[in-house]
Amino acid sequence: MSSNIQDFNTLLSQGTKLLHQGRSADALPYLKKAHDLEPKNIDAGINLSGAYILTKKFKKAKDVLEPLTDRFPNHSLLWINLGAAYLGNPVLARSEDQDRAISAFKRALEIDPVAPSVAYNIGLVYRDRGDDENAIFWFAQALRHNPDDNDAQRLIEKIETK
Secondary structure, three states: OOHHHHHHHHHHHHHHHHHHOOOHHHHHHHHHHHHHHOOOOHHHHHHHHHHHHHOOOHHHHHHHHOOHHHHOOOOHHHHHHHHHHHHOOOOOOOHHHHHHHHHHHHHHHHHOOOOOOHHHHHHHHHHHHOOHHHHHHHHHHHHHHOOOOHHHHHHHHHHHOO
């Protein structure tokens, strides 16, 4: 095994471990180095983008993910992360950011119809837009895939009692 492959695997492993421990900022240097060594590696890209999203570096996440969409068009987690990166801070998201996020999230659902939290996230975007009908539809989709999603149920009830 070449030194670069060993370095890549070690960096990716350490960064991923830190990311899973909730230490996104600590994971970034490891994941960035791994991604620099193998920029076309989907695992490095997804983990690095996840760390960027969790540390609110949404543009950097987009820069990592967008080049991977042609290479891995059927990887749902790539589209989920890309949707989150496009949306960024939901309070500050512009309409075009929301549209791009919805498109990426819908692409993830085309690949994996029960992808966790994706329908719920689409519902949140529509709720933030004041589009109650679409918000309820997507929260209901979330409930259909996860009947124990109390947040989706609560938000449906809240919208319906406005």
